Amino acid sequence: MAEKKFNALPGFGLTMGFTIFYLSAIALIPIAGLFLKTLEISLTDFWRLATTDRALAAYELTFGASLVAALANALFGTVLAWVLVRYEFPGKRFIDALVDFPFALPTAVAGLTLANLFADNGWLGQWLVPLGIKGAFTPLGVIIALTFVGMPFAVRTLQPVLENLEREVEEAAATLGASRVRTFFSIIAPTLLPTIITGFALAFARAVGEYGSIVFISGNQPFKTEIAPYLIVMRLDEYDYTGAVALAVVLMVISFAMLYVINWLETWSSRFQN
Amino acid sequence: MSIELKNVTKKFGEVTAVNDVSFSVNEGELMALLGPSGGGKTTVLRMIAGLEMPTTGDVFIRGQRVNDLSVQERNIGFVFQNYALFKNMNAFKNIAFGLKIKKWKRPDVEARVMELLKLFDLEGLEKRYPHQLSGGQRQRVAIARALAPKPGVLLLDEPFGAVDAKIRQELREWLVTLHHELNVTTIFVTHDQEEAMEVSNRTVIFSRGNLEQIGTPREVYEQPANEFVARFIGVMIVLELHVSKGVARLNELEFPSHGLPDGERLRIGFRPYSVQISSDVKAYRYRAILRHTYFLGVMLRVELELPSGLLIRARMTKEEYAFQGLADGKDVSFQIRQYRVLAREGEKLAPEVAVTHDVPLTLGEGI
Numbered sequence: 001m002a003e004k005k006f007n008a009l010p011g012f013g014l015t016m017g018f019t020i021f022y023l024s025a026i027a028l029i030p031i032a033g034l035f036l037k038t039l040e041i042s043l044t045d046f047w048r049l050a051t052t053d054r055a056l057a058a059y060e061l062t063f064g065a066s067l068v069a070a071l072a073n074a075l076f077g078t079v080l081a082w083v084l085v086r087y088e089f090p091g092k093r094f095i096d097a098l099v100d101f102p103f104a105l106p107t108a109v110a111g112l113t114l115a116n117l118f119a120d121n122g123w124l125g126q127w128l129v130p131l132g133i134k135g136a137f138t139p140l141g142v143i144i145a146l147t148f149v150g151m152p153f154a155v156r157t158l159q160p161v162l163e164n165l166e167r168e169v170e171e172a173a174a175t176l177g178a179s180r181v182r183t184f185f186s187i188i189a190p191t192l193l194p195t196i197i198t199g200f201a202l203a204f205a206r207a208v209g210e211y212g213s214i215v216f217i218s219g220n221q222p223f224k225t226e227i228a229p230y231l232i233v234m235r236l237d238e239y240d241y242t243g244a245v246a247l248a249v250v251l252m253v254i255s256f257a258m259l260y261v262i263n264w265l266e267t268w269s270s271r272f273q274n
Numbered sequence: 275m276s277i278e279l280k281n282v283t284k285k286f287g288e289v290t291a292v293n294d295v296s297f298s299v300n301e302g303e304l305m306a307l308l309g310p311s312g313g314g315k316t317t318v319l320r321m322i323a324g325l326e327m328p329t330t331g332d333v334f335i336r337g338q339r340v341n342d343l344s345v346q347e348r349n350i351g352f353v354f355q356n357y358a359l360f361k362n363m364n365a366f367k368n369i370a371f372g373l374k375i376k377k378w379k380r381p382d383v384e385a386r387v388m389e390l391l392k393l394f395d396l397e398g399l400e401k402r403y404p405h406q407l408s409g410g411q412r413q414r415v416a417i418a419r420a421l422a423p424k425p426g427v428l429l430l431d432e433p434f435g436a437v438d439a440k441i442r443q444e445l446r447e448w449l450v451t452l453h454h455e456l457n458v459t460t461i462f463v464t465h466d467q468e469e470a471m472e473v474s475n476r477t478v479i480f481s482r483g484n485l486e487q488i489g490t491p492r493e494v495y496e497q498p499a500n501e502f503v504a505r506f507i508g509v510m511i512v513l514e515l516h517v518s519k520g521v522a523r524l525n526e527l528e529f530p531s532h533g534l535p536d537g538e539r540l541r542i543g544f545r546p547y548s549v550q551i552s553s554d555v556k557a558y559r560y561r562a563i564l565r566h567t568y569f570l571g572v573m574l575r576v577e578l579e580l581p582s583g584l585l586i587r588a589r590m591t592k593e594e595y596a597f598q599g600l601a602d603g604k605d606v607s608f609q610i611r612q613y614r615v616l617a618r619e620g621e622k623l624a625p626e627v628a629v630t631h632d633v634p635l636t637l638g639e640g641i
Contacts, residue, residue: 166356166358168354168355168356168358169358169359169360169361171325171345171352171354171358172352172354172358172359172360172419173360173371174325174344174345174346175323175324175325175345175346175348175350175351175352175420176371176372176375176419176420176423177346177372177375177376177423178346178371178375179346182375186360186371187360187362187363190362191361191362272361272362272363272364272403272404272405273361273403273405
């Protein structure tokens with residue numbers, strides 16, 4: 001008979017039971033329902049509905065733009081977090097507060113504001129459009145909106161890790177002759193990488209599911225600026241539930257696969273930690 | 275001469291961390307910077323490394339003024355108190371880091387790292403990441419990393435602070451052996467006087483940013499330059515005496531007035547070993563009752579109570595105790611064989627000793 005393992009923290013059974021119940025109610029049951037719904041149609045029908053040319057274009061835009069936006073956030077979010085943690089400057093607290101802004105702002109408001117800004121006669125659009133940079137009603141607009149909503153994830157995940165970097169580690173590198181640049185790339189960046197990837201994953205997941213801000217800035221033109229979540233809503237409006245579910249399942253499977261890969265990357269890059 | 279500081283002062287804003295300090299370290303020496311925390315010793319170490327810039331004064335390494343040289347250019351090895359290992363690199367890469375910066379060839383790097391792994395008893399651990407190493411192993415990796423590029427000077431900040439007592443003792447002996455083998459000029463910071471005495475060739479004692487004394491362990495113990503050093507190094511029993519009728523007194527205890535007029539005060543100090551005790555009550559000048567014996571190992575601590583109620587805590591060896599046939603409650607006689615005049619009234623006193631004691635008074639350790 002297996003010996004009961006002693007655990008200093010009580011309540012494993014209770015908390016684990018609650019976790020499974022909670023996850024089931026919140027996530028697993030709805031997801032299972034979604035998959036069950038697809039059983040109403042044949043596999044060929046499902047495939048046909050999920051892979052129309054219009055749907056393929058929508059997937060491409062959703063995942064492509066989300067990736068670009070998440071990459072932009074991983075890069076510039078890192079710079080932003082670095083500046084906020086490492087330096088003292090006037091207005092620091094204000095900028096720090098501003099980072100959370102996309103969390104709080106209703107996404108529809110964000111979409112409307114961005115659309116207005118980048119429109120041909122908008123504040124930014126009037127200067128950018130003559131240069132050939134069209135922000136409103138283009139895939140670029142989709143990327144801009146997705147970057148906006150994902151930004152806090154990248155910054156807020158990285159900030160605590162940056163704050164905990166030991167000053168002595170950098171000094172140790174300096175005593176061994178390493179320049180600041182070398183220290184950054186050999187020691188600081190590899191230490192931060194797992195967290196940057198986490199921030200990237202969060203921003204990416206957020207972007208794939210984003211709907212509110214995109215519908216206003218993209219224009220929703222089929223084959224051009226129509227995102228997959230919008231297409232799902234269209235199908236629902238047409239009472240084509242099976243069509244909507246087919247799209248949703250594809251969206252979900254791809255998202256899960258990508259998040260799984262990102263998660264693996266994160267584990268790999270943090271192999272030197274506990 | 276390997277390292278020299280000339281009139282070095284360091285201020286952090288209003289606070290003077292190091293005040294006009296000058297001393298030099300000889301080539302191949304093993305030097306301790308000793309003092310209570312906040313004494314400025316770590317700041318001195320960091321200024322030698324180039325991690326802090328002196329506010330005024332000069333730092334020389336092998337005759338070259340290095341004030342304007344960056345940390346990277348000083349060719350020093352620095353071991354941080356918390357080791358500051360690179361978490362994203364295994365032990366091998368940590369040690370090799372400085373060599374790669376200096377653009378050593380790959381076979382040379384490997385040979386050097388392997389040599390150090392062997393010297394530091396770390397063979398087989400080269401692929402481990404810092405979190406997979408014990409405290410002692412991490413420290414050895416940190417020292418190996420600092421020594422790898424063959425620095426002219428090795429600087430260690432509280433090297434034994436973060437390990438438990440048993441390992442600390444091993445590490446002390448190991449550091450002495452290592453220094454003996456490599457003969458690299460080494461400076462380490464410690465707040466533990468025993469550690470400084472045991473490990474170093476010479477000790478520099480700091481308090482509140484001032485250099486109090488520099489000397490061999492024996493010199494600072496036997497000839498402390500001032501009251502601070504006397505009380506910081508080893509245990510010293512301090513008496514405050516009043517001069518009357520040409521004699522300095524505290525209850526029954528009498529000492530020469532050292533030329534001070536009546537009414538003045540005189541402070542003297544003596545080591546607990548300087549108290550000679552005999553079971554023959556006529557052997558020495560003062561009478562007392564042996565109140566209690568504390569067992570400390572090789573040494574014993576005995577508490578003597580004088581007729582006036584004054585308590586003195588002295589130390590003696592077990593053999594001496596047995597030879598004298600001492601026991602708790604016995605009447606004894608004693609004398610103070612050796613003492614030092616610490617300060618005369620009106621002279622500058624270390625603030626921690628500027629308190630007057632009222633009788634009855636307990637003297638010695640633990641008061």
